[in-house]
Amino acid sequence: MVGKPMVGKYLARSGLAIMAFLAAGVAFYSLRYYGALTDSWFDVDTDIHAVIMQVPVRALTHMLIAPVALLLGPFQFFPGLRSKYPKVHRWSGRVYVAACVVAGIGGLATSPSASGGPVAGLGFGILAVLWVATTLGAWRAAVARQFALHRLLMRFSYAMTFRAVTLRLQIPVGFAMGFASYSAMSVWLAYTSWVPNVIVVALYSMTEPLRRPVVPATV
Ligand code: HEM
Secondary structure, X not given: XXXXXXXXXXXXXXXXXXXXXXXXXXXXXXXXXXXXXXXXXXXXXXHHHHHHHHOHHHHHHHHHHHHHHHHHHHHHHOHHHHHHOHHHHHHHHHHHXXXXXXXXXXXXXXXXXXXXXXXXXXXXXXXXXXHHHHHHHHHHHHHOOOHHHHHHHHHHHHHHHOHHHHHHHHXXXXXXXXXXXXXXXXXXXXXXXXXXXXXXXXXXXXXXXXXXXXXXXXX
């Protein structure tokens, strides 16, 4: 059969839909940080509250803009949307890149104040630099019409953006493991929230040629 096998297509689409659903959930949950602008702290962790009080502009620039990238990202990967509405893909891509760069710089500037201390700050700092560099590289590749490189780098970029979801999923696991607070587990979360995502994307991309259907030779 020529083309992607149906099962593979179904799995890929379901994966994207689940990714979009989780990303939207975490992005909308982050709206509560708008309350900080009016000194209302509904459901904001006390350690994060302290970080915002310490560096309000940097932290809120990060926390209010990063969710835009998180929300838009998954739709860029739906092949149907991309091919049917290329203009939407391009504009949404520009907003995604701008959100990553601004939120990444905000994240980098916040990292020395991370509630988990310097080791956590280092993890967030490395992540911020890689996030901004990968996203800008992906954008430049698109402008240069190097679409294979663009696709690859955007996968890595979103693996890092999706760290917001992985982190949220890991927090209850951390409490179940006996960590007393968010800041106590933050030393780990600063790495475990994104390194596995990057490894998954690397493995997925390296094994991609194996999943390509073999086109029967025509004589
Ligand atoms: C990928 C690069 C990212 C970096 C370098 C980064 C960096 C940081 C840092 C340093 C903090 C303070 C954490 C602490 O004190 O322990 C933080 C918190 C936060 N970040 Fe990010 N972050 C990134 C991605 C994202 C994304 C994509 C979102 C989208 C929702 C996001 C939303 C938040 C929020 C809402 C907080 C407050 C804590 C929470 O409720 O989870 N971050 N981030």
